[in-house]
Amino acid sequence: MNRDSLQIEEDTIDIKEIFRTLYRYKIMILLFVILFGCTSSYYAYFQPNLYKASATVEVGLDKHSSSGQDVLAMAMESGSMNAATEMELIQSRFLTEKALKEVDFTHKYYTTRKFKEIELYKESPFQVGMLKGYGISFDFYPVDEKHYRLIVEEAKDRHGNLWSYDKTLPYGEEIVTEHFHLNIVKTKEPQDTKYRFVILDPVNMAKNVARGVRVDQLSRYSTILEISYSDNVALRAQEFANALAKAYIEQNIEKKTQEATRTLDFVDKQLKAITENLKGSAIKLEEFKKSSNTVSLSAKAENILKQMSESETKLAEISMEDEMLNTLYKQMKSGQDSESITATGLVMVQAQISAMLKELHEVIAQHKILRETKTEMYPEVRRLKRVIAELKKNVLMTIESMSQSIKEKKALLERSISEQQKLLNQLPADERMYGQLQRKFVVNEKIYSYLLEKRSETAIIKASTVSKNRIIDKALYPESPIKPKRKMIVLVGLILGLILGIAVAFLREFLDDRIKEEEDVTKVTDVPVLGQIPHMKEINGAVQVFASPKSALAESFRNIRTNLQFMVRNTSTHVIAITSTIGGEGKTTTCINLGGIMSMADKKTVILNLDMRKPTLHEKFGLQNSKGMSTLLSGHTALGEVIQQTEYENLDIITSGPVPPNPSELIQSPLMEKVLEKLREVYDVIILDTPPIGLVTDARTLMSFADTSIYLLRADYSKKGFLHSIEKLSKEEISGLSIVLNDVKTSRHGYGYGYGYGYGYYEEDEK
Structure with a gap:
């Protein structure tokens, strides 16, 4: 139970130390926060605004049917597409160039x-x-x-x-x-x-602008795409997002129109040849009629010619289909980009190829998307590569199979035409010749009519072509920027300043070797701490305990006086030696105020200034220093001549006197001990203001004469290494050795020196 209580107490002390450190360096931490706050505010203010405008479009994916398509229906079919392919298209430099024609970026x-x-x-x-x-x-x-x-x-x-x-x-x-x-x-x-x-330069503008285009699919299976563009000009961001969406719709129409145009070119080329053949056959038929006076055929001849015309018409259609299959086969074998290959112009029996091409396009698109983030050795990439190769192989095999089937059909039709030709050859010469001319005319006329019909249908479709894609929402004017997040930047700056300020505070605390409070002393040494003296204000020509007897400073010296009474017993006179490690730790001031507080308790007190190298005691009281301890110990003056009374009752002073050449020898002389014996007969308290023990050895000698030795440390001034000297002195059996911590800032603890006394003692500190 005691261990747990001790552990809790230690934890509490650690937490207090953290807050003490933060409070100690509060100004520095505040400066860091202000500095970083100002820097981040400056950065946030001068960062250009970035506005984002977004438009949404619906992608109408093509759906191919497997039946009902004739010889030219597939001329209107675009290559298969999916949302991923359309996203890449929108982000392409090609589409950006079209949009830039409407928006000025140069x-x-x-x-x-x-x-x-x-x-x-x-x-x-x-x-x-x-x-x-x-x-x-x-x-x-x-x-x-x-x-x-x-x-x-x-x-x-x-x-x-x-x-x-x-x-x-x-x-x-x-x-x-x-x-x-x-x-x-x-x-x-x-x-x-x-x-x-x-x-x-407008030449390179499309490439730079395309980098800022972003396309997102609103959900995994959605065909709604969001086209976004970010720019430091809000209006330009809106205009370009809308221009890009518009360009996407228009290019889709242009793509379909281009395919219809290719179909019209194909039909026109065929029509040109058939028209010439039709004209030639019509002229020949007319000339034969005039020359032979033949105007009609027998029923047998008409039947033969009818069958031959049908067979030749079918042969012409199959020949066109065979030509298209050969073209498609050459495209596949040449390694042309498979995404651009379509089944334009194939008859309905080739719907199987169209479906295979659609599947091929989808797999190629998946492979292309995956290659943006994965290497060619990634398992899924390698699998898709094998699938693409297999699909291409299947398409080629299917084309070869269909080409073989067409060749067989052509052979059958050619045999049928040959047999009918033999029957026709059995007819009379005039009738036979007339039948052949009329047969050619009928065949050309049927093909011509068929092509005219398809040309008319294609022209109508081209004129009425609309995109399956559509704009859902146009981009709106962005009222507020998406970047920079100015409040966030400033907040981050303030937090960074706070963190860095705290880090530097703890680093300084870690590197700071100065004693700050009583705990720093008690952690290192077992020498008792007699008391703490708060920071005292300089009062010209006055001793602080006399000038402010009800202050916290006076109370702290009363506390030391009380503690000294418990350290010495059975003696009428109390000799107190006060020393420090180095100068500047407040040794003389402490001697004066301790002497003053002793005299206030009706104790006849004398202070001996034995720091003969740098005497300052006489200056505090405005006394002469023409004679003192140096003249006394050297035998030039008597004891009664060097004792000087102060303006305060019961408080006398023996100054150091002129600076001697050999202060150590004087202090260590037998006369020093005799002087103290004489003073013991007259005074209740004798205070020895000794030289700093860290600089000379005089203090050790004087401490051996004293009943109580006080080692003075100054907060935020004395080093923690000084405590090793105190430990060394404690082992030398210096009688009554104790420590007083001087110049402690009251704000460090947040409370006064209430050692069981009321707060009325400190009322003068508030004046």
Whole structure:
């Protein structure tokens, strides 16, 4: 139970020490907080605003049907697409270039307001046209209604040479120099005295702007995409987000229109050839009719010609399909980008190939997305690569199989036409010739009609093409910036300042070897602490305990007086030696006030100034120092001659006297002990103001004469290493050795020196 109580007490002391350290360095910590707060505020203020505008679009994914498509229906089918592919398309440089045609990123106009440079965009009072001089920073100063001043300060040309420019010019005039060619037109009255502008090269603009485009899928399975763009100009961010969404919709229409255009080109090419054949066959048929007077055929001939016409029409369609399959096969074998390959123009039996191509496109898109974050040796990347190769192989095998099937159909149709040709050859020559000419005319006419029909359908579709994608929400004007988070920056700065201030405080505390409080003493040595003396204010020409008898200082000396009574018994006279390690620890002042407090208790007290090297005691009382301990111990004066009375009752002083050449020998002389014996007969308390024990050995001799030895330490001045000297003295059996801690700041503890006494004693401290 006692151990637990002791542990709790130790923990409490540690926590108190932490708060004492923080309180001790509160000013420094506050300065760190203010410094970092001001720095972060400066940084936050001058950081340019960044605005984000977002538009949302719906991606209409293509859905291919497996039936109902004829020879040209697939000409209108785009390649398969998915949301990931569309996201990459939106972020492409190609689409950014289309959007940049509507939004100006090349002209940058700036002005300074409230010590911060801001971009004006469309609020600029002038416009610049440029043919040469991209990337040069120009300073623009309005002069009057018709003139301006243009300045370039130390720019570098392409050879690295410095050049400058400074001229006053009229608005609207072409300025042509070795380094730039521009024209500035005034659009409205300038509000500021200085502007700056930079015209960027439009060639590289798309690449730079595309980096700021962000596309997000609102949910994993959603076809709604959010197109965002961030810019330091709110209006430009809104305009570009909307322009990019619009460009995305338009490119989708252009893509479908391009496919329809390719179909129309294909049909027109076929129509051109068929038209020539149709005209030729019509002319030949007409000429034969005139030359042979044949105007009709027999029923048998018509039946043969009808069958031949149907077979030849089918053969022509199959031949076109075979040509398209061959083209697709060559594209696949050549290694062309498989995402751009479509089944344009294939008949409905090739819907299987279209489905396979769609699957191939999806796998390629997955592979492309994965390769953005994974290496080619990643297991899933390698798997998708194998799947792509297998799908390509299957497409090629399917095409080969279909080509073989078409060849077999063509062979059957050609045999059928050959057999019908034999039957036709059995007819009379005129009828046979007439039938052949009419058969060619009918076949060409059917193919011509079919192509005209498909051309009309494709033209209508092209004219009425709409995108399956649509804009859901246009970007709104961003009222507030997304960056910088100024409050957060300032808060982080304040917190960092606080943390660093506390860290430096504890580091200083760790490196600080000065004694600050009683606990620092008791941790190192077992020598008792007689008391603590608070920080005392200097009072000219007065002893503090007499000037303020009810102060905390006077009470602390009363406490020391009381404790001294318990240290010495059975003696009528109490000899007290007071020493310290070095000068400046308040030894003489302590002697004076201790002597004063003793005299106030009706004890006849004398103070001996034995610090003969640096005497200051006489100055405190305004006494003469022409004779004293040095003359007494050297035998030049008698004891009665050196004792000087002070203005205070029961308090006498023996000053040090003139500085002798041999103070140590005088103190160690037999006369010193005789002087003390004489003084014991007269005085109740004899206080010896000794030299610092850390500098000379005189104090050890004097401490051997004393009943009580007080070792004085000064808070925030004496080093902790001084405690080793005290430990050494305690082992030398110095009688009545104790410690007094001087100059303790009362604010360190937050309370007065209440050693069982009322607070009325300290009322003078509040005056």
